[in-house]
Amino acid sequence: MLGPELPKRGRAWLDCAEVRLPATSGDFRMTLAVYRGAFCLLCLALSGLTHAVAPVRGGDDSQPLEYANVAAFVEQLPKRKDVERLPLPTPPGMSLLQTSKESVETDPDYTATTWVLFTAPHALAPSVVRMRTAIGWDREHPFRRTRKITTLCEGSAATCDALAAQAKRLAAAPL
Known part of the structure; x- marks a missing residue:
């Protein structure tokens, strides 16, 4: 046979x-x-x-992310001179960082960037949400503040879907 x-x-x-x-x-x-x-x-x-699939990137911001993976964000971002940790109470595994006041003041569009880093034991780990807000991006309304959000998710499909839903709610919130 x-x-x-x-x-x-x-x-x-x-x-x-x-x-x-x-x-x-x-x-x-x-x-x-x-x-x-x-x-x-x-x-x-x-x-x-x-x-171990490639990281999932989402959002409406076309500017490339600063680092290729979540581990690089966690390791390198807090070391930058133009970034400071926000002293807000956060759940375990969540870190908030943003560009320094000096960095925002020197930018022609007054771009402020906030990063939310999710690491274990947080349910959205491992992932990053980057939110950039600026005044000068909208040329029709030059004084209106606009926001662009990018996500980087290295978790399961369910984790990445939950992160995308959170980012969508954040994008819909008024400035």
Whole structure:
């Protein structure tokens, strides 16, 4: 028989199925149990790909993010001279940072950037929300403050969906 033989017993076919290949010197019997370890490793690697996908970026801001991943944001952003931590009470795993007053004053559009970093144990971890507000982006109404939001999510699909919903609510809130 060419192909796997399913066992008549109630065991899983991966554990005990046999493959018979025709050959000139007789039948070769190779059990799938020999290859089960490699198959399991392959399945583990492929299942890991569902969690190790590229970060999901969303929002309406076309300006590139400062860092490529959440870990770089957590490590590098607080070290910048033009960024300060906001002294507000936040839940565990949530950090608020924003551009310094001096940085905003020197920008021609008075752009203020706020970053919300989510790390474990927060439910939205690992992710980043960047919100930029400025006065000069809207050329038709030069004194109206406008806001642009970008998200970076490295969590599960459910986490990224929840983060996108939060960002959408934030974008809809009046300035």
